[in-house]
Amino acid sequence: RKEVEQDPGPFNVPEGATVAFNCTYSNSASQSFFWYRQDCRKEPKLLMSVYSSGNEDGRFTAQLNRASQYISLLIRDSKLSDSATYLCVVYTGGGNKLTFGTGTQLKVEL
Amino acid sequence: ETGVTQSPTHLIKTRGQQVTLRCSSQSGHNTVSWYQQALGQGPQFIFQYYREEENGRGNFPPRFSGLQFPNYSSELNVNALELDDSALYLCASSLVGTVSDTQYFGPGTRLTVL
Numbered sequence: 001r002k003e004v005e006q007d008p009g010p011f012n013v014p015e016g017a018t019v020a021f022n023c024t025y026s027n028s029a030s031q032s033f034f035w036y037r038q039d040c041r042k043e044p045k046l047l048m049s050v051y052s053s054g055n056e057d058g059r060f061t062a063q064l065n066r067a068s069q070y071i072s073l074l075i076r077d078s079k080l081s082d083s084a085t086y087l088c089v090v091y092t093g094g095g096n097k098l099t100f101g102t103g104t105q106l107k108v109e110l
Numbered sequence: 111e112t113g114v115t116q117s118p119t120h121l122i123k124t125r126g127q128q129v130t131l132r133c134s135s136q137s138g139h140n141t142v143s144w145y146q147q148a149l150g151q152g153p154q155f156i157f158q159y160y161r162e163e164e165n166g167r168g169n170f171p172p173r174f175s176g177l178q179f180p181n182y183s184s185e186l187n188v189n190a191l192e193l194d195d196s197a198l199y200l201c202a203s204s205l206v207g208t209v210s211d212t213q214y215f216g217p218g219t220r221l222t223v224l
Contacts, residue, residue, distance in 0.1 A: 004152075008150075042217070043112075043200055043215035043216060043217050043218055044153065044200070044215050045112075045215065046212055046213070046214075087152050087153075097155035097158070097166055097167075097168050098143075098155060098213065099155070100145075100152030100153045100154070101152050102150070102151055102152045103151075103152050
């Protein structure tokens with residue numbers, strides 16, 4: 001089983017739609033959680049950290065369920081510029097490494 | 111944008127050769143992490159350097175090695191290149207010594223092994 005699992009997509013949605021991505025992680029000792037965004041042939045960029053209480057940044061909402069080892073990202077009112085790959089990232093502490101999922105591809109269309 | 115730079119941007123090598131990739135961290139950052147991203151996959155952690163010492167390593171063989179210099183820049187060396195080493199190699203810098211701190215990625219070096 002992969003340490004971090006995501007549906008690779010692609011998710012094709014119309015502009016203005018709400019879309020949700022899910023991610024599960026296998027290590028219950030994981031400590032910190034993030035969503036990164038990666039545009040085609042570019043480097044990953046931090047979108048937001050994910051906190052146990054859930055957190056929001058504009059149109060983006062992240063949720064964490066430690067009991068189910070599940071992380072989600074909700075994007076409201078999708079824009080064309082949201083088209084990218086969204087990477088779920090987990091920090092476990094052992095070995096000082098970040099573990100990335102394979103990413104979920106989002107395509108927002110007119 | 112992030113202030114993290116990498117060189118070269120692209121590189122083509124043949125199997126069995128050795129390669130050195132370079133990374134300059136963002137000003138004020140003392141930690142550099144290296145990742146390998148194969149096509150269609152997420153980045154995989156290779157190792158991290160903090161104050162010139164290796165500070166964590168992923169599941170990569172010893173032919174992947176690194177250095178960090180007093181100015182916090184870093185090198186990734188790969189010996190005896192294999193076809194599967196073809197990937198985008200990303201470095202990321204951060205301020206403190208743990209991977210959980212916000213990491214800022216450079217644009218990457220795309221390595222092709224023939």
